[in-house]
Amino acid sequence: MAFSRIDQFQKIKANESEYDICIIGGGATGAGVALDAVLRGYKVLLIEKGDFAGQTSSKSTKLVHGGVRYLEQAVRNVDWQQFKMVYKALHERKVMLQNAPHLAHPLALLTPCYSWWDRVYYGIGMWLYDRISGVTNLKNSQGLGNQQMERLVPNLQVKGMSGGILYYDGQLNDARYALAILQSAEKEGAAILNYCELSHFGLSPKSLKIKKIHFKDLISGEEHEVSCKVVVNATGPFTDHIRQLANLKLKPRMKVSRGAHIVLPKTFWSGETALLIPKTDDGRVVFIIPWRDYVLVGTTDEPDELKEDPAIRAEEEDYLLDYFNRFALIKASKQDVSSGFVGQRPLLQVGLSDAMQSDTKSLVRDHEVEVDQRSKLVSIMGGKWTTYRVMAEDTMNVVEEDVLHRHKQSCHTKDYVLFGGDKMDEALWSQRIKALHISELSANHLRKIYGFTALKVLEHCEREKGGLELIHSSLPYLQGELNYLKNYEMAECWEDILYRRWGISLRDQAKGQLIMDIKKEAFASFH
Ligand SMILES: Cc1cc2nc3c(=O)[nH]c(=O)nc-3n(C[C@H](O)[C@H](O)[C@H](O)COP(=O)(O)OP(=O)(O)OC[C@H]3O[C@@H](n4cnc5c(N)ncnc54)[C@H](O)[C@@H]3O)c2cc1C
Structure with a gap:
């Protein structure tokens, strides 16, 4: 069967028994769950209301990373939970690069220093980052002088700098990575559909447990219903809406923060080395990253209302241009911006009582799998692109143990080469x-x-x-x-x-x- 809607609908029509697992949402998280589930032998259907990765998963900063900033927070706050999150993400980094080498590759990043103390501070930080990666470390970080930095990034404004630290993370083609995971799941037997929106659940009148999903094909306008054993809600920023479709009594758990990026032509940033600006005046991290024939500058981090396809605001563009120009010799103006985009981070609101009150920058970007005891809806919340595979594994473990009441099977995604990732002759x-x-x-x-x-x-x-x-x-x-x-x-x-x-x-x-x-x-x- 081809990865086309006609063939996928045929697959569904030919199916005579109920689905084991229906997944709502075709971003990084839903895609990961679909592949993990089908490789464990389950009959899987995934529906996405727009295009695959059409929301947050194609609007990320495209880094496959442990998060230098999160490591700093973990050390400063002696936060074991956050440290574990960085550890997990750093180990996943290598897996992501290995499983789809055409879509993810190592990226060199430079952190500028302004004093000897900065060099010691960031040098130790990056050394620790390398050590936590252990055998999965991409390449050891190193200290550089101003002249060495200029050679790597000819357009870097090094005046006033006391050298910098060069370290390594990964960069991915996020939209196509999600597609490759979905194509792999389909190849293994899952039915995968875009432009199909979950409209409501069919609940058992007695137990109020989910028995069916009802969805609308947004292209033909046709309504469909499918019976299933388990529903996984992987709708990122839209998670609360689906949770409340299953059980109106559930309280919101998610908080949304917006992150804007601008794109400039590569002429403004020659070379293949990115820059990490570790602390902006308002305490953020901004990256300047070579991206194909362009350079990506981002991102911001502001609380936001949930929206589809949010547009970049003039003040966000000004803010990012200002930071780019502080570090670049050739200055860019608004006319040079070739594109701009905004993604909405699905952040797990840890303290429920604090809902919509705390600062988004201090929220831990980890994930949680929730099972609603009444409807049995399984919601996977939070996380980041780099940890999509671990999130999927955790979700399937919970599905097997807590909902299907079976022994947990092994997960097969760690060494699974994704669609298109095989070695070329x-x-x-x-x-x-x-x-x-x-x-x-x-x-x-x-x-x-x-x-x-x-x-x-x-x-x-x-x-x-x-x-x-x-x-x-x-x-x-x-x-x-x-x-x-x-x-x-x-x-x-x-x-x-x-x-x-x-x-x-x-x-x-x-x-x-x-x-x-x-x-x-x-x-x-x-x-
Ligand atoms: C600005 C920004 C930068 C980021 N940078 C990085 C980074 O560099 N590295 C990193 O590791 N992580 C990064 N992240 C985090 C990462 O992008 C997200 O954690 C990840 O993409 C979330 O994926 P998701 O599948 O959970 O959500 P989404 O990609 O939003 O997918 C959810 C899907 O559910 C669908 N849906 C909603 N309702 C329904 C319905 N009723 N029926 C059917 N489908 C429905 C939506 O259409 C959507 O496509 C960044 C996030 C942002 C916002």
């Missing part, structure tokens, strides 16, 4: 791109986006008339990719392609618009 690849006259730009794009599956994409483009031609001479995208994305990656509208499958509109609004203008007719055949 380099000789075959070189032969194919040469024979088909694919430019280096397009070849790089295909490998970075599709990994091993790039061979299948080329095959598809070759079969389609004009499929190997470029959409525009300045861009790497091939004409034939559009139908590939529609038929094999469940891209249902132009936003799915431009914001997530390719991600170009997230990096550069003008280039996204250029593709829109050229492919207006082709996109009209989408929904």
